[in-house]
Amino acid sequence: MATLTLKSTGAASAETDGGSVERPQTGANIPEWAKDAVWYQIFPERFRNADPDNDPVPERIGDPHSWDLGAPEGWEISPWTGDWYQRADWEQRVGTDFYDFVFTRRYGGDLQGVIDKLDYLDTLGVTAIYLNPVFDAVSLHKYDASHFHHIDRHFGPDPEGDIEIMEQENPSDPDTWQWTSADKLFLELLDEARKRDIRVIIDGVWNHVGRDFWAFRDIREHGRDSEFLDWFKITDFGDEYEDGFDYEGWWGYMGLPEFAEDGENLHPEVKQHIFDVTKRWMAPDGDAGSGIDGWRLDMATELGKEFWEEWHELVYDLNPEALTIAEIWGDEARDFIADDLFGVVMNYRWAYATHAFLIQQSMTASEFADRLADLRNDFDERTNMAMQNILDGHDTERLASMIVNDEYAYKGGMDDEEQSKIRDIYNTYEVRAPDDEEKKRHRLVALFQFAYTGAPMIYYGTEAGMWGADDPDDRKPMVWPDMEYDDEINHPYSRQRPRDSVAFDHDMYSWYAKLAGIRGKRDALRTGRFRLIKADDDARVLAFKRYTDDDFAIVVINRGSETYSFDFSSGDVTDLPRRVFDRVSGKRIISRQNKFNVDVPPVSGMIITP
Template structure:
């Protein structure tokens, strides 16, 4: 039964707890991020796999085999239309929270320090950006979907006093505990611009129209009224009626909506409600925050920091305007899409010079508060973009241009030369200022065009996968082996070890070193003249003999520069060193103490 909305305890005193001075959680400077799309990461419990009823599937619907050729369509998919796209969004592979728990040690081996999970709240879709509620984890991510449904139906969605913990909720709390036991952090996706049409308040609104007590929750344009000839209509996110927009007044969400969001924020950040946030999530990634007024985000961030002053909030911000959203009152950081765009142009497309690349990076760094660059999520790909490997296969396109096969996007596996480019990109990603973020499977060799191809099931070393031989447009293509790429995994693992072992690569200043060349560049991460790392990037397809100026560094007696990637030393004089690099490669040079017995 639905009751009158409760009054949330949000006061001026609570707002005052948000320090106007920008603050970064110290832990966020030292982590490597890993983004997980839960439905496609790992099926740890086949007993909770989604059902045809859940996904509104056609007759004969069944979960898609995890190791099948991505473009191979089951009979039930073919019954939905002639195109690959007609049925692909009805697929489910059964990824769940148990699968994430089962693979935490894999992530530790990779050097990961923090997880970002795409939406995990109750929702009908595979992506979960169409929430049915915020107060519960999706029941098909937990061990007892039917039991959880019964629990959910007993509650008053508006009254937190009636909220219980479902089996899926409890498993998520166990995941948090397991993450923290490994000295890792975890953040989740907050989607507070829109819900799904299955959201409890919208269902009531759709049924009762202007008599619903939730008529002011959504941006309704008209109600169904046959007497005046009007029909029920509302604003949908980017025109998508499946994603009704929550209502704003001024620059914030309407009061009952924001109060409800504050309550669910507290629920997941301090599950026990005892004032100790150690059993809750460590922060949030916020979906399309620019589409909600800053007034709401200031109040919401104040709530977050009142619960956990060391929480991390990061906005999905795609442009240079992100600088307006990172401050003491707003977000800790942004997903660093400007970084990704610049790296693509410089290393993959080679459409800008070294000087232009450095200028673009500097402009972004200088636009944020002092410590913010160190906690930015330096991603290359995500669930919203083609995969990094496929960016390399398809150079010369605008970043996140609609990369789908119908627009000429090549869906094949990268060749050896293209993998070298991916490795060079990751080398820079792990050594530049900011926290590298890896999209699940990038380290395992996965490739794919934009949505839906960027959401394939994770490639695991303990599975044997069908070769990818089909094409969504029936074009000719090579037959591509689609198994776990151990060599690439070991490359990312090595980069993670180097970054995690050398604090200078996490918090050192970024210092470009002089060079007249445009096909390579050299920079330092430096905390002092004695504490530094030198990184060399050769994007050329030719081998290079590169001279490295050392005037700004001190190399005490009995030290040498070791290339951390090859475990070999290089010679240096008082003012310079030289290194030979193969085509499309790099080096990470760090002073090491010589063995006095040599």
């Protein structure tokens, strides 16, 4: 297996038995739009239910933790505005543990809901959407695909009609594929997003599927006689197995059968199917102008680089302006970013450091600055500008709850022992809403996210003040201003908790819109280079400059408990004008003897520009 090492020149090389072969990492595969992006992540099932007529039905309810399809007796769609921890009658019959049944809940979010809220996102300042999986699947998260070549039947307007269309096809033959109503609505979503200059990427999961996946169902029906037997990691046949055979599931989850691999590649027929699916969504009917703008790839390190090289060759051939984003949590990120591989990663390593300094306060300002420098030095400047700077998402606690529970490390930073204690942790985890002081810290974290090098990503509802622990509590239905919600009064472990009013946080939304507006108007904040000005450990203050040839911004982050007096001069910015402007407070700052002094209040920040 080839391994990648990072050279000091910023180029990665693949080491093989024949010596070191250059694998350039210059950012040449980064489209211009990606450096300017403000990302918004949407979990479709929980974003907006615009069409109750397409809501999921009991027989189409499944979960990777379970074995087969079918909802519990009495199951029904959960109320969008209900108390998250309130158990319905059918849920109480399932068991006493809240987490035993919550994965079978459905709220009915759909693609029409996303289309209806594109103007909301546009006003917020969003320029790129990352959609969690939209492919046809039985779970709430859709990482257990039934079909890759169709959008989920319950995300579109006519589930029954879509089933009839699917039944007319041969899933292994792209020439027979048709467009369902859900597929067509997805293409309409792409078109409506383009009208607003919003890019859309979708989630690809190429190493596992669900038990309902069409090829796996064929094996369950025909056993050894199935023509798709080699597609999966079938390990044994026998009457002792419920399906008549045993197989490997992703990380041991038998609800997620893994595709068979061929060295560092996928089985040839599986690979061809994925290539056909890639073409379908990137260039519908051969038109790349009506397709998606890229991919976020789940568990990227679990497939070999030979596959990823071939797949990326196809992607960049279909659309040279496409962006691919790898889900990689650790330092392996350095090995998968190259001109012929992924453009960027979800920047979890940045999130660990940001959480440690601004939230947990387990890292000093100088340690934080050093860690950020290490991360920037791993990649070329163009790549760093497009890194997807994530703080919260569908696999973490929500940002508001991270701040409420600031004694805990960022989830991704937990070691194996800490991960095994996750249930114990959540037995003491505060599920309450943040108070005013915690919201103030939230705003400071967001300010840094929008001012630092890279493309900020908002997880749906973070801008609306939503809170929640890790999965599944980070996947509550979106809080909208046109809805009235029940107070949150229950606790998953029946502990005492305060009564929390659930409502759209207009102030937080305005804050995010303001940050996106500031970033959008300053070249220095989108594509500027970085220079550290100050890291004051005692005061817990970080100051840095973002600059281009024609623009600059000085960013001051005060995480301390005291007002900080900050001085800067022409030594920090060449050709410094006599007057500058704090974009956050709206105040003008006038120099005295070519020096500026500003007082930065505790737990606040400034973005100072011409």
